[in-house]
Amino acid sequence: GSHGARSSFRSWRGPGVPQPVATMLSRLLKEHQAKQNERKELQEKRRREAIAAATCLTEALVDHLNVGVAQAYMNQRKLDHEVKTLQVQAAQFAKQTGQWIGMVENFNQALKEIGDVENWARSIELDMRTIATALEYVYKGQLQSAPS
Numbered sequence: 001g002s003h004g005a006r007s008s009f010r011s012w013r014g015p016g017v018p019q020p021v022a023t024m025l026s027r028l029l030k031e032h033q034a035k036q037n038e039r040k041e042l043q044e045k046r047r048r049e050a051i052a053a054a055t056c057l058t059e060a061l062v063d064h065l066n067v068g069v070a071q072a073y074m075n076q077r078k079l080d081h082e083v084k085t086l087q088v089q090a091a092q093f094a095k096q097t098g099q100w101i102g103m104v105e106n107f108n109q110a111l112k113e114i115g116d117v118e119n120w121a122r123s124i125e126l127d128m129r130t131i132a133t134a135l136e137y138v139y140k141g142q143l144q145s146a147p148s
Helices: 002-013 019-145
Strands: none
16 A cells, blocks of 8 residues: 555665655655546546447437338338339229220221111112112003003
């Protein structure tokens, strides 16, 4: 302890150093050791504060990253949901489009059939006129040849 430091200090001063100087040197040594202890305590306190600050910073950074990761995860889930919704809607639209195409094809077929019926009707009408003309010709011929 301090007694050992004093005895080694006494042996250091040797026989030629007066007592007041030895007392003053002893006091200076004690002050120096006290200041060194204060510095060590202050350094230790600062080290603990630095560790605490670094820990707080690390936690804040991790929290910030976690918020970003959570946001990215939520965005990904929303996107997945939107993609599924779009897939369902696209399938429904494709089915609806197929139905529309079928209706248009049926309508075209019906138009063709109406055109065929029109041609058939024209053909029959032409045949009827031909028959009517022939009948009329025969009828007029009979009238002329009939005795009056």
